[in-house]
Amino acid sequence: MSENRSEPETGIPAVDASGLPDHVSEAExxxxxxxxxxxxxxxxxxxxxxLTGLILVLLFFASAIFAPWLAPYxxxxxxxxxRLSPPSLEHLAGTDQLGRDTFSRILYGGQVALKIAAIGVSxxxxxxxxxxxxxxxxxxxxxxLLLLAFDTVRSFPTIVLALxxxxxxxxxxxxVLIIVIVTSIPQYARVARTATLTLKNTDFIxxxxxxxxxxxxxxxxxxxxxxxxxxxxxxxxxxxVVVTVEAGLSFLGLGVLPPTASWGTILNEGYLVIxxxxxxxxxxxxPLILTTLGFTFLxxxxxxxxxxRMGKGR
Amino acid sequence: MLLYLIKxxxxxxxxxCLVILxxxxxxxxxxxxxxxxxxxxxxxxxxxxxxxxxxxxxEPVWRQFVIYIGNVxxxxxxxxVFSNRSVTTIIMERIGFTLALVTTxxxxxxxxxxxxxCLAAVKPNSWLDRxxxxxxxxxxxxxxxxxxxxxxxxxxxxxxxxxxIGAGEPGEFGDQLSHLVLPAFAIGLxxxxxxxxxxxxxxxxxxxxxxxxxxxxFGLHPRKxxxxxxxxxxxxxxxxxxxxxxxxxxxxxxxxxxxxxxPGIGKLIFDSVMARNFPIVQGAVLVAxxxxxxxxxxxxxxxxxxxxxxxxxx
Numbered sequence: 026m027s028e029n030r031s032e033p034e035t036g037i038p039a040v041d042a043s044g045l046p047d048h049v050s051e052a053e054x055x056x057x058x059x060x061x062x063x064x065x066x067x068x069x070x071x072x073x074x075x076l077t078g079l080i081l082v083l084l085f086f087a088s089a090i091f092a093p094w095l096a097p098y099x100x101x102x103x104x105x106x107x108r109l110s111p112p113s114l115e116h117l118a119g120t121d122q123l124g125r126d127t128f129s130r131i132l133y134g135g136q137v138a139l140k141i142a143a144i145g146v147s148x149x150x151x152x153x154x155x156x157x158x159x160x161x162x163x164x165x166x167x168x169x170l171l172l173l174a175f176d177t178v179r180s181f182p183t184i185v186l187a188l189x190x191x192x193x194x195x196x197x198x199x200x201v202l203i204i205v206i207v208t209s210i211p212q213y214a215r216v217a218r219t220a221t222l223t224l225k226n227t228d229f230i231x232x233x234x235x236x237x238x239x240x241x242x243x244x245x246x247x248x249x250x251x252x253x254x255x256x257x258x259x260x261x262x263x264x265x266v267v268v269t270v271e272a273g274l275s276f277l278g279l280g281v282l283p284p285t286a287s288w289g290t291i292l293n294e295g296y297l298v299i300x301x302x303x304x305x306x307x308x309x310x311x312p313l314i315l316t317t318l319g320f321t322f323l324x325x326x327x328x329x330x331x332x333x334r335m336g337k338g339r
Numbered sequence: 340m341l342l343y344l345i346k347x348x349x350x351x352x353x354x355x356c357l358v359i360l361x362x363x364x365x366x367x368x369x370x371x372x373x374x375x376x377x378x379x380x381x382x383x384x385x386x387x388x389x390x391x392x393x394x395x396x397x398e399p400v401w402r403q404f405v406i407y408i409g410n411v412x413x414x415x416x417x418x419x420v421f422s423n424r425s426v427t428t429i430i431m432e433r434i435g436f437t438l439a440l441v442t443t444x445x446x447x448x449x450x451x452x453x454x455x456x457c458l459a460a461v462k463p464n465s466w467l468d469r470x471x472x473x474x475x476x477x478x479x480x481x482x483x484x485x486x487x488x489x490x491x492x493x494x495x496x497x498x499x500x501x502x503x504i505g506a507g508e509p510g511e512f513g514d515q516l517s518h519l520v521l522p523a524f525a526i527g528l529x530x531x532x533x534x535x536x537x538x539x540x541x542x543x544x545x546x547x548x549x550x551x552x553x554x555x556x557f558g559l560h561p562r563k564x565x566x567x568x569x570x571x572x573x574x575x576x577x578x579x580x581x582x583x584x585x586x587x588x589x590x591x592x593x594x595x596x597x598x599x600x601x602p603g604i605g606k607l608i609f610d611s612v613m614a615r616n617f618p619i620v621q622g623a624v625l626v627a628x629x630x631x632x633x634x635x636x637x638x639x640x641x642x643x644x645x646x647x648x649x650x651x652x653x
Contacts, residue, residue: 176350177357180632184590185608185624189362192612192620193369193376269482273594276484277609296488296598303492310485318480 068330075326081319085312089135096129100286109302118308121294127308130286135312137198137287141271142264145205150260152206153213154252158244160214161221168218175211183208187274196279204274205267212263213256220252254331261324265317272313288313343643351636358628359411362621363404378420379615386420390618393418416622421614426622430604434626437603441592443523445581448530453577455531456538457565460546460573471539475532483591487525487598494521504600522595526588537580541573548572575646582638586631 069075088095097117104124112119118127160171181189187204194200224230224247233243268288274280275289276296283290288309295305366373374391375382382390390396394417395403410417416426459468481489494500501521545551546569554564593605600606604623611619643649 173353173357176354177361180354180358180586180635181361181624181628182586182589182593182631184593185605185627188593188608188612189365189620189624192615192617193365265480273482273484273590276594277597279612292485292488299488299492300496303496306488306492310481310489313482313485314480317482318476321476321480 065330069326072326072329074322075330078319078322078324078326081315082323085135085316085319086139088132088312089139092129092132092136096126096132098126098129100130100133101125101284109298111302112304112308119302119304121291121302121305122298127291127305130291131288131308131312133286134288134291134309137275137281137285138268138271138312138316141198141201141205142267145202145209145267146260146263148202149206149209149263150213150256153210154217154249154256156210157214157217158221158248158252161218162225162240162244162248171214171218175214178207179211181208183270184273187270188279191274191279196274196282198281198285201271201274201280205270208270209263209267213259216255216259217252220255221248224248224251258324258328258331261320261327264320268313268316340643344640347636347639347643351632354632355629356408358632359408359625360404362625363407366617367400377615377617382420382615389423390420393420393618411625416625417618419616419619421616426619429619430607430623430626433603433607436601437592437596437605439519440522440526440595440601440603441588443519444526444592444595445530445588446527447523448527448534449581452531452534453538453570453574456535457542457570457573459535460539460542461561461565463543468539471535475536478529478532479536481529483526483529483587484594484598486528487522487595490521490525491598505602518599518601522592522599522601525595525598526591529591530584530588533580533584534577537577538570538573541576542569545569545573571645575642578638578642578645582635585634585638589627589631 102125104120104126106124108120108122108124110116110120110124116126116128118131120126121130156171160168178186183204186208190204191200230243230247233247238247271280272287272289272292275287276292277289278293280289281287283294291309292306295302295309299306366377369376374387374394374396378386378390395406398406414427416430418424419426419429455467455471459465459471462468495502502518505518542565551564551569554568555561559567589605592603593608595601596603596605597609604627608620608623608627611617611623639649
């Protein structure tokens with residue numbers, strides 16, 4: 026595994042109290058770790074893509090969390106006389122067919138996107154991590170069975186599977202979450218599995234096993250910390266996908282339901298009046314692009330710094 | 340090669356069977372009477388009775404599945420409960436539109452993206468390389484359904500250069516072609532970026548190899564070296580990318596068909612979801628997913644045929 030994640034507690038078996046070889050002192054180890062951290066930070070700060078990504082991501086979080094204070098209007102206040110008015114100082118992004126302020130609705134739509142992304146990505150990451158470690162560490166038949174299951178889920182084009190599920194269960198925010206989680210688990214699980222397989226036969230794991238550590242302890246204390254790094258990078262890259270699936274389904278009227286403001290529902294309402302009020306589909310799309318750009322840049326920068334070998338140029 | 344072929348085919352067949360199983364059992368994940376769930380609350384009692392009879396709902400579940408999979412293998416995807424027509428026939432009427440759109444969209448992206456990636460790799464840090472870099476990041480960041488909406492807004496609504504909806508008059512080639520331009524542009528755009536980046540990255544790697552240096556030392560024309568020797572090896576990861584990404588392409592096609600009202604498989608699934616016509620959803624999703632599985636299979640076999648190292652790995 027890459028050097029940056031060889032933290033003291035993972036690399037060294039806890040034989041004596043300090044766990045260090047004789048010729049290095051604890052201070053030296055700490056100093057070297059601190060130096061490495063400084064180098065990584067410098068690499069990140071000098072990477073303009075990474076910084077842009079970080080700023081956009083922070084903007085995404087801030088605008089969603091502080092939407093109630095930032096929004097000039099309530100997202101669902103009707104103002105029929107001012108319906109379909111073009112962008113002005115009063116309404117920065119114009120109003121929709123019910124006179125609701127598009128800019129405020131976009132800010133509140135960010136909350137939906139953030140909620141789906143936060144819950145969806147973290148649940149998928151956790152489940153994928155556990156399943157992947159089981160597949161990598163468990164018996165061969167279980168590995169094959171899980172691989173087949175992942176392959177099956179991955180063979181459905183995301184939106185097509187989503188349509189089939191919504192066809193039966195009906196649209197709702199919970200359904201969007203289920204779809205997002207189910208479709209992203211396999212990629213986390215696959216990465217976790219590959220990393221576990223490579224770790225399984227390394228010396229420190231063999232040493233740990235020969236010292237009599239239980240499977241659970243080995244997985245939790247020694248494999249997991251080494252696997253979780255690449256998964257975090259994957260998670261950053263996955264956020265745009267999740268946000269796009271939510272917006273796409275809501276755009277089709279099969280995700281978050283009106284009157285809840287979501288970037289997808291704004292695009293849907295804008296699509297219906299595209300001839301009279303083009304500003305709605307323009308304004309509704311911009312946050313989607315900025316979020317995608319932000320997380321992609323951030324994910325790529327993190328990957329370049331922490332894991333240069335993981336996929337080039339993708 | 341034969342062994343690889345057999346293993347790979349077996350895996351795909353297993354995945355297709357599992358996909359059928361998933362589609363079949365979706366109905367049973369939701370509590371309630373399957374026929375009522377499949378057809379929605381507004382279905383007439385006659386339609387429900389007809390569906391129950393068609394799907395042999397009075398039989399035990401495992402027998403229903405055996406009957407269903409038997410029918411699917413014979414090409415019988417069930418009957419549309421509203422019009423009583425064969426689902427297979429309905430899908431066959433539509434699939435041509437989808438295939439035309441997918442191949443045109445992917446086609447123009449490949450014709451533009453692959454040479455762009457090659458040229459960018461031949462002269463790194465040139466103005467062409469920079470433009471390609473910015474272009475690829477820019478196109479990847481915009482979700483395809485947003486490209487569809489914005490293309491509709493700009494070229495059909497605002498500039499009125501191209502028709503906005505439909506697939507053109509049957510039999511009139513020019514008319515059909517003009518209806519194909521915008522959706523094909525929308526689903527292909529992000530692929531130009533993907534392909535250019537991918538080809539550039541693997542091309543840069545290959546250009547450093549010894550055999551390329553030898554070819555150059557022999558005095559071969561640079562164009563011959565790049566397109567005749569380097570591209571052959573550099574294209575391999577790109578083929579995998581295209582195969583794996585085909586699912587995303589299908590998702591994009593679903594959106595493009597809905598936004599431009601093109602009568603393809605995606606529009607069919609969407610309309611059937613809206614009308615709560617589950618037999619058609621089930622059949623069309625199965626066809627779309629099988630198409631994806633087939634493309635991945637085809638790309639894998641193509642790579643194994645081109646690159647002997649891959650054959651050993653499965």
